[in-house]
Amino acid sequence: MDMTETKQLSSLKFFAKRYARANRITQRQALDLIAGQLGFTNWAKLITATKRDWIPSPDQMANIEAFVALPAAAFRAGRPEAMTRQFAYLEQAEDGVIGDHAYRLQVILHDVVMAGDGWTIKVPENPGAPPIVETSAGNDGKCAVLNPEFLKKALSIARDRAAQVRGEISTDWPRRSTKPDKDGVVRHPLWGSDSDIWFCLHCDGKITGRQIAQNLWHCPGCGASPPDIFDTAFWCEDAGASLGPVKTDSAVNRSETEFRVVDDRPKLDLNEEKIVLLMRSALLDDATNISEKLGALHAEISVDNENDVWISLEEDLWPHNKEPTQVLIVAAQLGLEVELETMWSAIPFAWPGLGELTTSTSEFTQMMLDAYAQYGGSPDKKPKESECGCDQP
Structure with missing residues (x-):
């Protein structure tokens, strides 16, 4: 990997870190989202491509820089379809009107997205993929795109x-990438290699040079983008x-329009992480002093496959005869069963x-410092050189 590739990867990781922090998602999620914007299914596939000398173009880097300025709420809620609506304020959007209905038209990483009130039309970069029309749930049949005209x-x-976008792409690529020679040999627009037979990373089959060039270097089977060919x-x-030969879905008419109804209303998906968060918050509600607060924070909380909750409370931090009332109330609200047990472990102080x-953390901290100073020395204090027990003067 040369210096240019290293710099580009570092920049992508920086953008992912900034995106993760701004939107309160994990670094791994952000890396996968960045990879997705570049046409890869996940970050690992992007790294595999870089090992084969792929690097993002300046335009792709600019698009990623614009992407990181957008909110990730739709992805965090598991609704990537709704993300297209968040791009409406980008400067490159074009405004227009059809009848009485306004729309915005823009290009997002070579996909054309047209959006209006309660509807979105997406024409993918892939010439073999059908346009996708999305409408919001609960529009009562009044959405403009339901009118055939x-x-x-x-x-x-x-x-x-x-x-127009596909023409611009073809202009940027080598002529041999879109025009096979007499033997059907074409040149990969990213890797630069020549061949009359190509393979998709996701499909077990061969693709002819003429097929892949005609489809703008998207797999005719699954629609994967050029980095996966x-x-x-x-x-x-x-x-x-x-x-x-690669298998194609003959039952699908690529010229037809695909309709989707997107229910973008918020839904509660109770996974283990969210249940643990609520249980710990309820434990903190039950805590009446600093010792119990530490016990709530130190408690081990786990959730099994049936969403039953196990809570282990530290004997020295939580009174053995105190029932966590708020925990039981929250569990009942969520329809969960709770099992409580006592544990003995190394306590923090x-x-x-x-x-x-x-009930004051600052007051407890001062009391703790005073106790350490009186009986055991200051906490976490490093010994001086003369106290280390060595023979050096």
């Missing part, structure tokens, strides 16, 4: 823009020599009884 005009505008099936023992005398 309106939809026809909107699709015409979006498709014309998509044709290779001249050798390196994941197969025989490098793909025994594979037959000595003299846990000090925490029973106050």
Whole structure:
């Protein structure tokens, strides 16, 4: 990996870190989202591509920089379809009107997105993929795209823009990438290798040079983008020599429009992380002093496959005869069963009884420091060189 690749990867990781912090998602989620914007299914696939000399173009880096400025609420809620609506304020959006209905048209990483009140039309970069029309749930049949005449005009505008985008892509690529020679040999627009047979990372089959060029380097089987197309099936023992033609879904008419109804209302998905968060919050509600607060924070909380909750409370921090009332109330509200048990482990501070005398963390901290100073020395104090027990003067 040369210095340019290293710099580009570092920049992508920086953007992912900034995106994760701004939107309160994990670094791994942010990396996968960044990879997705570049046409990869996840970050690991992107790293695999970089090992084969792929690097993002300046335009792609600019698009990623614009992407990190957008909110990730739709992804955190498990609704990536709703994300397209968040792009409406980007500067490159084009405003227009069909009849009495306003729309915004824009290009997002080579996909054309047209959006209006309660509807979105997406024409993918992939020429073999059908346009996708999305409407919001609960629009009572009043959405503009449900009118055949309106939809026809909107699709015409979006498709014309998509044709322009694909033309711009072809102009940027080597001529050999879109025009096979007499033997059907074409050149990969990213890797630069030449071949008349190509392989998709996700499909067990061969793709001819003419097929892949005609489809703008998207797999005719699954629609994977150019970074997932290779001249050798390196994941197969025989490098793909025994594979037959890639399978395409003959039942799907790629010229038809795909309709989707998107229910973007917020829904509560009670997974283990959320249940543990609520249980710990309820424990803190039950805590009446610092010792019990520490016990709530120190408690081990686990959730089984049936969403039953196990809570282990530290004997020295939580009174053995105190029932966590708020925990039981919250569990009942969520329809969960709770099992309580006592555990003995290394507690964070000595003299846990000090925490029973106050509800103030600052007051407890001072009492703890005074106790350490009187009986055991300051906490976490490093010994001086003369105290280390060595023979050095």
